Amino acid sequence: MSDKRSVEQIAYDIYEKPLSAEDFQRLVDATLANEAEQAHIAELIAWFTRRYPTAEARLQYARKHTLAARAAAAKPNG
Amino acid sequence: MQGNVFDEGAFFRDLTKAGVRYLLIGRRALVALGAPVLTGDYDLWIELDDTAALNSVASTFELEPDYDPAQAGRRGRYVLEGDERVDVMVARAHTTPDGVPLEFRDAFSRKVVVPAYGAAVNLPCLDDLILTKKWGGRPKDAMDIAFLEALRKADR
Numbered sequence: 001m002s003d004k005r006s007v008e009q010i011a012y013d014i015y016e017k018p019l020s021a022e023d024f025q026r027l028v029d030a031t032l033a034n035e036a037e038q039a040h041i042a043e044l045i046a047w048f049t050r051r052y053p054t055a056e057a058r059l060q061y062a063r064k065h066t067l068a069a070r071a072a073a074a075k076p077n078g
Numbered sequence: 079m080q081g082n083v084f085d086e087g088a089f090f091r092d093l094t095k096a097g098v099r100y101l102l103i104g105r106r107a108l109v110a111l112g113a114p115v116l117t118g119d120y121d122l123w124i125e126l127d128d129t130a131a132l133n134s135v136a137s138t139f140e141l142e143p144d145y146d147p148a149q150a151g152r153r154g155r156y157v158l159e160g161d162e163r164v165d166v167m168v169a170r171a172h173t174t175p176d177g178v179p180l181e182f183r184d185a186f187s188r189k190v191v192v193p194a195y196g197a198a199v200n201l202p203c204l205d206d207l208i209l210t211k212k213w214g215g216r217p218k219d220a221m222d223i224a225f226l227e228a229l230r231k232a233d234r
Contacts, residue, residue, distance in 0.1 A: 015218040021175035024212070027220040032227060041228045048114040049232075055110040056087075056194035062109045063086055066118055 082161040084139050087195030092135045094197045099125035099186055100132065103210045104165070105222065107201045110192055112232070113225035119163040123182060123202075123210070126151055126168045136164065174212040204230050 003010065019027065031037055052058040093100055102110065104121025124132055129147040136143070141160040143150065150156035154169035171181040185206045191198045202210060208226050211219040 016216050018215045019217065021215065024215040024220060025176065027217060028223050031220055031224040037224065038228065041224055042232065044114050045112050045225070045228055045232055049112040054194070055192040055199060058109050058112065059086060059106065059194055059199075061114075062106060062117060065116070067082060069118070 084141070084160065084162040087197070089135070089139055090195055090197040090199050092138065093132070096131050096135050098128045098132050098135065100128070101182075101185060101189060101200050101202050103167070103202060103207065107207055108222055108225055110194070110199060110201060111204075111207075111226075111229055113222070113229060115222065115225065119165060121165045121167070123167040123185070125182060125186070126170055129166075129168055132166065133158070136160075172210075172213055174209055175215055176212070178209060178212070180206060180209045 005013070018024075048058065052061050101107075101123045102120070103123050104119070105113075105115050105117035106120055108115050109117065122132070129150055133143050133147070136158045139160065139162075141158040141162065141164060143156055143158055143166075145153060145156040150166070150168050155165065155167045158164040158166060169182070171179055173179045185202050186200070188203045188206060189200045190203050191200055193199070201207065204226055208223055211222045211226070
């Protein structure tokens, strides 16, 4: 059976759809208990803080990527 | 296409100069602390009495409020919109779905100040930022809490 939801709806359901307090805490606990996930997050933080060692550099990184994503989205067929 | 008139550094500097009591919350606060997460907007939690001062600063960046200060106060939040979108929370306190309250003035008194752009950027302390992530209760907030807990470990 195919999934009839739009891409936007699927993304919303995965990332944005509010959970009950119990389900949310279960998800937090499961994420924190997942050693592979924790190791990956630690690696990402280590890279990011090494590459961008100050808060200002990190904020500039985020802003640069936000503007680039908007520019790409604004292009015809982008 | 016109350029984006929003200057992030000038915005934070002007907030500091104007004496706006604010906390940068949401994913941009995670970014400032060291988590490489994506976000398209800004989330501020401010002292309700500073709404007009924030709007005055925002107007110089062509950001306009969707509600006037009195209406925003009744609603607890409003949005500044222009080349950027700034979600502004003005509620004096908020409670997590599992019943943990957080008052702005308490969070502001525990704030972490990070230097950026020649300004002092105000962030909630880690414990308070984690509470704010529980307000939304979305799957991405759970992932953000995992990043914040990892930042806590990395800081030890």
